[in-house]
Amino acid sequence: MRDLALSDDVEPPGSSLEAASATAYDLFPGIAPAPLRSPHRLTQPSLPRDPAPKKKKNHHYVPSFVISERSDSYRRRFHPETSIREWNDWRWQQRHRLRSLDDLERVLTLTDDEREAIARHSGPLPFGITPYYASLLDPENANQGLRRTAVPTLGEFVRTAGEELDPLGEDSTSPVPGLVHRYPDRVLFLVTGLCAVYCRYCTRARLVGATGEGSLKKHQIEDALAYIAATPSIRDVLISGGDPLSLDDERLDWILGRLRAMPHVEFIRIGTKNPAVLPQRITPALVRILKKHGSPWMSIHFTHPDELTPEVAQACARLADAGVPLGSQTVLLRGVNDDVPTMRRLVHGLLKIRVKPYYLYQCDPIAGSSHFRTPVARGLEIIEGLRGHTTGYAVPTYVIDAPGGGGKIPLLPNYVVGRDGNDIVLRNYAGRHFRYPDPEGARQDPTANPCASA
Numbered sequence: 001m002r003d004l005a006l007s008d009d010v011e012p013p014g015s016s017l018e019a020a021s022a023t024a025y026d027l028f029p030g031i032a033p034a035p036l037r038s039p040h041r042l043t044q045p046s047l048p049r050d051p052a053p054k055k056k057k058n059h060h061y062v063p064s065f066v067i068s069e070r071s072d073s074y075r076r077r078f079h080p081e082t083s084i085r086e087w088n089d090w091r092w093q094q095r096h097r098l099r100s101l102d103d104l105e106r107v108l109t110l111t112d113d114e115r116e117a118i119a120r121h122s123g124p125l126p127f128g129i130t131p132y133y134a135s136l137l138d139p140e141n142a143n144q145g146l147r148r149t150a151v152p153t154l155g156e157f158v159r160t161a162g163e164e165l166d167p168l169g170e171d172s173t174s175p176v177p178g179l180v181h182r183y184p185d186r187v188l189f190l191v192t193g194l195c196a197v198y199c200r201y202c203t204r205a206r207l208v209g210a211t212g213e214g215s216l217k218k219h220q221i222e223d224a225l226a227y228i229a230a231t232p233s234i235r236d237v238l239i240s241g242g243d244p245l246s247l248d249d250e251r252l253d254w255i256l257g258r259l260r261a262m263p264h265v266e267f268i269r270i271g272t273k274n275p276a277v278l279p280q281r282i283t284p285a286l287v288r289i290l291k292k293h294g295s296p297w298m299s300i301h302f303t304h305p306d307e308l309t310p311e312v313a314q315a316c317a318r319l320a321d322a323g324v325p326l327g328s329q330t331v332l333l334r335g336v337n338d339d340v341p342t343m344r345r346l347v348h349g350l351l352k353i354r355v356k357p358y359y360l361y362q363c364d365p366i367a368g369s370s371h372f373r374t375p376v377a378r379g380l381e382i383i384e385g386l387r388g389h390t391t392g393y394a395v396p397t398y399v400i401d402a403p404g405g406g407g408k409i410p411l412l413p414n415y416v417v418g419r420d421g422n423d424i425v426l427r428n429y430a431g432r433h434f435r436y437p438d439p440e441g442a443r444q445d446p447t448a449n450p451c452a453s454a
């Protein structure tokens with residue numbers, strides 16, 4: 001682990017790196033940062049002749065970001081002219097995303113398949129990879145999970161039955177640009193089409209990164225806010241995109257402030273991947289804004305345990321220390337995270353950094369997704385491999401977001417073996433059978449088979 005970069009941001013109380021050290025890092029020793037160096041820890045001479053002049057507190061000299069050895073070695077190799085301070089500036093990361101074939105060729109040994117896919121690509125869902133995230137990719141192994149999720153391959157051009165550009169039918173339930181209003185009490189507020197890293201399996205592949213990576217114009221945001229203000233049945237707003245943390249602090253502050261001023265909006269959530277792919281975005285200044293607006297809930301898109309770096313642990317510690325409830329959303333992806341050991345490492349790692357594994361999604365049938373989609377049976381096997389084998393806090397809800405707009409439908413392995421008289425017969429995680437006396441249930445369930453037995 002390298003030492004720390006310096007930032008002009010002053011940590012809010014309770015979320016300094018040292019505070020983080022006492023929480024996430026203590027729980028996650030494998031990613032613990034090196035001891036902090038700060039001006040306050042300089043050794044003082046033991047017997048000064050004159051009283052030492054009082055040191056002025058320098059509030060601008062506060063360590064704000066860790067940088068892992070791996071990322072730092074990438075920085076030194078591919079951006080030798082860039083200081084750690086610049087590297088840790090999220091805007092620098094945004095500006096220096098890898099966007100072209102030449103950019104990628106410089107840092108990865110591309111396969112013919114990857115090269116051709118990049119050359120053929122046009123339209124939305126371009127590729128874009130922050131230098132930080134690129135530092136996590138295996139330069140030689142095209143089958144590495146993270147690399148497959150970020151670098152295009154020819155699989156994207158294969159169309160199979162049942163795939164759609166808009167599988168969830170979002171576009172047909174959009175009353176004004178940027179809003180999806182399917183359920184009476186909640187809306188999806190798509191404030192931008194810009195993402196720090198474009199996932200190759202994105203449900204909104206038809207929208208993100210299109211038309212020059214634009215965000216909603218101010219007047220469009222005003223129209224969406226006016227719709228929400230005029231619809232008192234909306235109590236829950238999910239701010240998403242694209243990645244809403246691509247917006248600058250000022251705009252986020254304004255949007256959150258406007259939503260918070262609506263008495264019927266009781267619950268605000270932010271859906272983002274930035275803490276995983278651009279953890280430098282979680283600045284103390286951003287955290288202060290979130291705190292000011294009641295620390296909205298945050299759903300973070302995590303894919304693989306390789307994403308759980310010291311930088312990510314620090315970002316999540318900052319958010320958690322500021323009272324932001326954190327949950328993860330993970331898409332089940334073939335050859336990336338579709339086995340029990342990988343998923344177990346992911347969910348355990350998430351708990352250590354105070355992120356509750358929330359949803360495991362069956363990959364949506366977007367156009368060109370067949371190389372990522374697994375059989376549903378694989379997802380059930382993974383839940384079976386987690387449930388009962390680890391704490392329930394670590395077990396996400398496995399769902400299919402029903403094509404055509406049917407909403408999230410939970411899927412569980414079948415733990416009900418059958419019914420025997422008045423008993424319901426259940427199977428536990430270890431395959432042992434147990435009975436539960438359920439006399440009322442027998443009468444209420446007309447499909448119950450009275451002959452079934454354990």
Ligand code: SF4
Nearest residue numbers: 195198199202242273
């Ligand atoms: S971060 Fe989210 S919106 Fe952006 S490309 Fe990935 S899945 Fe799509």
